[in-house]
Amino acid sequence: MTRLIKFLLAGGAGFIVDMSVLYLVLAYTAFGPYVGRALAIAGALTCTWMINRRFTFDASGRTLRSEGARYGSVGLISTLINFGVFSTIITLIPGISPYLALVAASGTATVFAYLGYSSFVFGKPPVETEDPQSGITPFPNRPSPMRGRSRR
Numbered sequence: 001m002t003r004l005i006k007f008l009l010a011g012g013a014g015f016i017v018d019m020s021v022l023y024l025v026l027a028y029t030a031f032g033p034y035v036g037r038a039l040a041i042a043g044a045l046t047c048t049w050m051i052n053r054r055f056t057f058d059a060s061g062r063t064l065r066s067e068g069a070r071y072g073s074v075g076l077i078s079t080l081i082n083f084g085v086f087s088t089i090i091t092l093i094p095g096i097s098p099y100l101a102l103v104a105a106s107g108t109a110t111v112f113a114y115l116g117y118s119s120f121v122f123g124k125p126p127v128e129t130e131d132p133q134s135g136i137t138p139f140p141n142r143p144s145p146m147r148g149r150s151r152r
Contacts, residue, residue, distance in 0.1 A: 003056060003057065003118065004114070006052075006055055006056040007052065007056050007114055007117070007118075008110075009051075010047075010048050010051035010052050010055070010056055011048060011106075011110055011113075013047055013048070013051060014044040014045070014047045014048035014051075015044065015106055017040070017043045017044045017047045018040045018041065018043065018044035018102065018106065019040070019099065019102065020040075021036070021039055021040035021043045021044070022036045022037060022039075022040040022098065022099070022102060025039055025040065026098070033090060033098040034087065036098075037083060037086055037087075037098070037102070038083065040102075041079050041082060041083060045075050045079060049071065049075070052117060053071075057117065057118065057121075057122035058122065060121065060122045060123065060124065060125065061124055061125055062125055067121060067122075070120055070121040071117070071121045074112075074113060074116035074117055074120055074121055075113075077112070077116070078109045078112050078113040078116065079109070081105075081108060081109045081112055082105045082106060082108070082109035083105070084105075085101075085104060085105035085108045085109070086098075086101050086102060086104075086105035089101040089104055089105065
């Protein structure tokens with residue numbers, strides 16, 4: 001439960017960045033809510049990645065490249081869900097506050113992101129075993145059939 005709380009706190013920090021960037025873009029540029037939201041999501045993702053990597057989840061045991069690719073893929077899908085829900089709401093409900101749409105979109109994406117980050121990105125990888133005779137790992141997710149047998 002502590003990890004979920006840390007994740008939600010990281011998400012809260014990301015939400016503040018998200019809302020702040022959207023506000024600044026809408027208030028001080030000619031960009032509309034779509035461009036503003038895309039920029040805001042990028043800032044929020046960067047913020048939450050730094051916090052989650054450092055404080056929320058333990059190291060996964062994967063290579064940095066593998067973990068980074070997994071984090072990026074979950075982040076991208078989460079972003080698409082977030083932006084898709086946001087865009088759908090402001091398209092279907094003309095005149096709705098983009099900030100209210102942001103709240104609904106962020107909540108939806110948060111559920112997906114937590115499940116993805118906690119299991120697919122930072123979950124422990126299966127233990128790989130080797131065939132003691134060949135040194136090859138034919139089935140990395142299954143123990144070697146030679147394990148526990150004595151050689152004759």
